[in-house]
Amino acid sequence: SAVKSPVNNLVLVNYSCYICIFYVFCFSIQISHDEQYIVCTCGPKVNILQINTGKILHSIEQDDQEDITSFSLSPDDEMLVTASRALLLKQWDWKQEKCTRLWRAIHNVPVASMTFDCTSTLLATGGCDGSIKLWDVVKQYCTHNLRRSSGVVHLVEFHPDISRLQLFSSSVDCGIRIWDLRTSKCICVLESHYSAATALAFSPDGQTLISSGRDKICSVWDLEKKAVKRTVPVYEAVEGVVLLPGTSDFSQMGVKGEGLHFVTAGSKGVLRVWDSSSARCVFTRMLPDAPALKTGGRFRPAQSDAPSAHATVQQTEPGMVNHWACFSLLIKFVGYNDDILDVKFLGKDDTHIVVATNSSQLKVFELATNSCQILYGHTGDMTIFPNDKLLASGSQDRSAKLWSLADMSLLGVFRGHSRGVWCVQFSPVDQVLAKASADGSIKIWIIQDFSCLKVTIVSCSQNGINSFLWCTNNNFHSSKKTFLFIGYGCCVFFPRCLYMLYSFSALVCLYFSLSFSSCKDVTEVELAEEQAKQEDQVLKQQELSDLLHEKKYVKALGVAISLNQPHTALRVIREIRQQEDGIQELEKTLLKLRQDQKESLLRYCVVWNTNSRSCLDAQAVLQVLLTHLSPEEILQYQATRTHLEALIPYTERHMQRIGRLLQASMFLDYMWQKMRITGGIDR
Known part of the structure; x- marks a missing residue:
């Protein structure tokens, strides 16, 4: 509720968040069978993101607040199973956000990987202790305990032909083990990679396996002979591999003939299509200005077999997820923004928000869908005069400079701050420039003679003032100008014009805590509700x-x-x-x-x-x-x-x-x- 201070009549206003960017610290992402949702992790939570709106539809959180180490969505989209550091497995009805079953994982250390079989009956969990457990989630008991893996089992996959009753696993010893579930024994170890396998893909007939690794090769295996048919050098660390369905026409991507073709995503941030028979790259799709795919990223196919939508999900860096369909980028989600330094509305009707972080990237979010576009190359703060003839730039050298846009000549330098300048803004109605510094002050300068008109000390944060806005209600000299200061972790309104406070229907708050929220004024509503x-x-x-x-x-x-x-x-x-x-x-x-x-x-x-x-x-x-x-x-x-x-x-x-x-x-x-x-x- 609004609180009035007897000293300066400061009014603190409550804002409720109605748009919030999700976090993604992804060790795993998964797309649902109907291709409507993306499932990703966020510490002790699993977020279910609706693709067409970009909003978190469900957020499943651990009661014990332990971080989730692995999860898996069943092929029928009915069950979600999570594993936490507390060595517990939880089965969720994720559509109702309700835990339907909880049991101990029996592993001595956290679960590193898990997967369902195609019938959504068997669940395999791979532990950091080198053991693999199989669970019947319908009858609710442990069916197998497989031991012989070396180190962390970071990948488990069932053979798509359920009649074979085979499980494939990969651990840090670089081998791919094949387990016969009838005898609970390892029948073969496929050895070709020099680093741990990162992904497995099976051919439709179940006779061929393609494995990828960070050793910059993909191996094509004959599962009948248990031998390598071909080694494909891909010249980059590969995080994921997906087979192209043979029932669809991909001739526009250079796919000719009926041989197996597969897609890889690697450390260069590029999707490549490979012909398994000739070991040749036939198509390349680059993300515009894409950063490299970080080690530990993921490239996951949709579970649907519909030929109209061959969707994949690619994680290019922590917190950034790309959704592809038929090699066209549909939407980009950014859930982890690192330290946010500034944020502004964009568009005629404020339909977008641009976010500056502590990197050289600008992220432009569409508020309706939370889709993000990445702009590269900016390194400092700058602003343009309303007549588009002058440009002001701020720097960490504690100064601001005024430039002529016509010939890009330097007109003058504004000095006087004891620490770096975070933000510079021209007044929309006067020929003055305001600049905010990390020393906690805002200085207003007359651009005709470069003299300092006013200095305002704002002790709103120990880290100084990060950003501010001018409001165009009146000119500055009538003493009715309203500033909105946005510092690290706090928002302070200039006390002289508090009557203008309620003209703000929307506000963007940013914090030095890796997030920002788009908010609306609910002060009066909360006051009435509280009363x-x-x-x-x-x-x-x-x-x-x-x-x-x-x-x-x-x-x-x-x-x-x-x-x-x-x-x-x-x-x-x-x-x-x-x-x-x-x-x-x-x-x-x-x-x-x-x-x-x-x-x-x-x-x-x-x-x-x-x-x-x-x-x-x-x-x-x-x-x-x-x-x-x-x-x-x-x-x-x-x-x-x-x-x-x-x-x-x-x-x-x-x-x-x-x-x-x-x-x-x-x-x-x-x-x-x-x-x-x-x-x-x-x-």
């Missing part, structure tokens, strides 16, 4: 006091739960239990609650059960819920598994404590009986 919430809170508090006084426990408990006051709810339950028929009354009260109220009560019990003073109340509530609700009903509650797992250890402790107390009381009774016997003998 309504406070009024409702006061009314409910009064109602709760009246209900407790009148001993209307059912309504009192419902109000306490709606106010999210576990302590008050505990007080109500204690008063019910202290009655003469407390157990029956508690049972009647709890059974009258709605399902969501019972769910909240179960959540409160987890907290109450951690304290010996309130554990009996928690156990009384649990007894009623577990007695009258079926397991199916309880499992429908949100995070039920987590709550029940949290209840078990403390319940065991309380049971042990009560057992010790009972044992101690029996000892007292024993001593009392002995004392009576001894007293009788003495008499």
Whole structure:
């Protein structure tokens, strides 16, 4: 809400984010079978990105906040399985963002890779300990434990012909192992690469395998003879390989004949089509001004077999994902921007945003789709006078320079800052230039005589002022000019013209924290919501006091739960239990609650059960819920598994404590009986 300072009447305004760029620290990306979604990771989260809008449709997050080490989307797009550093596997209904199953991975170290078979029944997980586990996700048990790999198993793939029951794996020893799942034995090790294999692609008939590696070669294997048919030198480290479908016409790319052709993506950021029979490159598609494909990037095919859309996803650098179809770049997503230094709206209707980072690239985002275009070559801040005749540039040498655009001659130099100049801006209505520096000041200069008109010290950030905007409400000399300073991690409005604050319907906030957000002003809405919430809170508090006084426990408990006051709810339950028929009354009260109220009560019990003073109340509530609700009903509650797992250890402790107390009381009774016997003998 808006807060007024008595010193300078500064108003702080809240903005809600309605467009947010996603992060991608991708060790893996995957495209869905229907080619509508891209699945990628972000620390402890898996983001499902809708391709046509560029927005995060679903975000699946780990409860334990452990980073996800691997994930796999089933071929039927129904299941998503994630592995975390906590050595847990989680099966998700990703469309509902709900965890349907959780189990231990059995691996001693984190899972590095995983994949589904074509029936979405078997899941293979490769661990950093060199072991491979196979899981039946339908019947929910581990079917195989394969051991003989050396080091990290970073790649696992099922043979597309399920009748063969074969699994292919690659580890750091550079070999490709073939496992017979009938006998759980390694039947062959394919050795051709001098570095670990990065991708595998199978021919439609299942007789040929193409493997790629960072040793700058691709190997074509005859799976019947278990031997190399041909080695294709590609002259770059290859991160991914995809077979071209033989049912489609790719003659425009130089594909002639019916031989196997495959696509590679490597360290040079180029897509190449190769003829496997002649080991010749027949087509090359370069990304305009593309950087190299970094080591650890990914090149993944869509799972669909539709000939109309042979889509692939390419990660050219951390956080940058390209979506291709038929070798035409459809859209580029950037989710990780590094340190953001400046941001501006572009276009007639502010349809785009241009972002400057700590690299030589400018990133232009289309707000409607989050698609990104990359511009290269800029190294400093500059601005152009409204008449397009003058150009001002700022530099880290603590100066700004004024240039004539007609002949690019230097007209003058503005000096005076003690640190580098981050931003320069011409006034849209006056012949003055403002420049912001890392020393925390903004200086306004008259461009006719290069004299300093005004110096403003803004202590909004320890790192100085990163950017600012002029607003065209009035000229500067009428003292009604509004500045918007945007520093590292904070936004400060010039206090003299706060009445202009509400004319901003949109604002771009940037932070020195690797992200930016496009926002809209929701101050009045939040004020109204907060006031309504406070009024409702006061009314409910009064109602709760009246209900407790009148001993209307059912309504009192419902109000306490709606106010999210576990302590008050505990007080109500204690008063019910202290009655003469407390157990029956508690049972009647709890059974009258709605399902969501019972769910909240179960959540409160987890907290109450951690304290010996309130554990009996928690156990009384649990007894009623577990007695009258079926397991199916309880499992429908949100995070039920987590709550029940949290209840078990403390319940065991309380049971042990009560057992010790009972044992101690029996000892007292024993001593009392002995004392009576001894007293009788003495008499």
